Amino acid sequence: MFDFCIHKYCTPYFVCAIIKLHRLNLVWDSIPMQLAKENKKYIYGQVRKGSRAKDFELALQWLLDCGLIHKVQRVGKVALPLKAYLDLDAFKVYLLDVGLLIAMTDLDAQVIIDGNRIFTEFKGALTEQYVLQQLIASEGIEPYYYSTSNSSER
Secondary structure, X not given: OXXXXXXXXXXHHHHHHHHHHHHHHHHHHHHHHHHHOOOOOOOHHHOOOOOOHHHHXXXXXXXXXXXXXXXXXXXXXXXXXXXXXXXXXXEEEEEOOHHHHHHHOOOOHHHHHHOOHHHOHHHHHHHHHHHHHHHHHHHOOOOEEEOOOOOOOO
């Protein structure tokens, strides 16, 4: 009887956990691709075609709560206090560490050192990632980014 109860009541939770784990993996795996774009604003529809915020915001929040990612909010106006001008729908997502980003993209460190010509676009993402983690780690700064409302960075 006890086994039946566990199976009956726990199975839905395990199924739910598996679904959430799948979404979590999709979000995690999409981060390098999101950073490689010229417009680095996080777009849920690029995690999976046709998806919306409601499909992946819980997975994104879980990664944030675990400290595996940094979420950088957009401000619509450069004025103090910055938090008063947040655009909650526009943000960028970065990994905890530039080393994770390099590992996730299977990028050979020698390519970075040699300045390979093929490696021009993604170098900006690595630079942003590095600067962000340094600002957070050494200065304790909560970073934001600014773009105009009609900008491609929005």
